[in-house]
Amino acid sequence: MDPATIALAIAGTKKLIETASDLKSAYKGIDNLLAHEEAAENAEGHLPSKKPKTRQQQILRQRAHDDGEQDSFSEIADEVMTKKQNEIALQNLFNEIDKKYGAGTVDEIKKLRKERKEKREAQAKEIAAIKKKEREETVAFLKKWSIIFAQLVGIGGFIVLTGWYVWSIRCVEATCR
Numbered sequence: 001m002d003p004a005t006i007a008l009a010i011a012g013t014k015k016l017i018e019t020a021s022d023l024k025s026a027y028k029g030i031d032n033l034l035a036h037e038e039a040a041e042n043a044e045g046h047l048p049s050k051k052p053k054t055r056q057q058q059i060l061r062q063r064a065h066d067d068g069e070q071d072s073f074s075e076i077a078d079e080v081m082t083k084k085q086n087e088i089a090l091q092n093l094f095n096e097i098d099k100k101y102g103a104g105t106v107d108e109i110k111k112l113r114k115e116r117k118e119k120r121e122a123q124a125k126e127i128a129a130i131k132k133k134e135r136e137e138t139v140a141f142l143k144k145w146s147i148i149f150a151q152l153v154g155i156g157g158f159i160v161l162t163g164w165y166v167w168s169i170r171c172v173e174a175t176c177r
Helices: 003-019 023-043 055-064 073-101 105-168
Strands: none
Touching: 003 023, 003 073, 023 105, 055 073, 073 105
């Protein structure tokens, strides 16, 4: 996840907290912020996309005299500094939430969000297991009836062949009687 996206999410959530009348109305912004934070943690180590350089990146490139490639000093310094700025902004936001709604509110939000996420994942696993079981039952049903159908076709074919054979060797002359 782009650090700028996290910074925007922090700013948006701060604004939402300032104008929110109760915690329920602010939950969506907080949830969005935590989702961006998790996505950023999961995306660490991935190649960053080529985006326009920020002013901080431009200054670092000029002072470090490098080309701003992925492993250059200026890129790593920018990444570390942006991460630290986001951590500070996030901590300030959490302090503001705790100040407005009481101490421990952020921890309660994180705990509740984690529980809901685990519950949603457990439900998704249950649904997947049910779908897999239904798919297996459908396959077993189709297999059973395809075998029965094949047997009926075989029996019908045998009856038709036997009837044809009997019909072909029938007696048509007067001496057969």
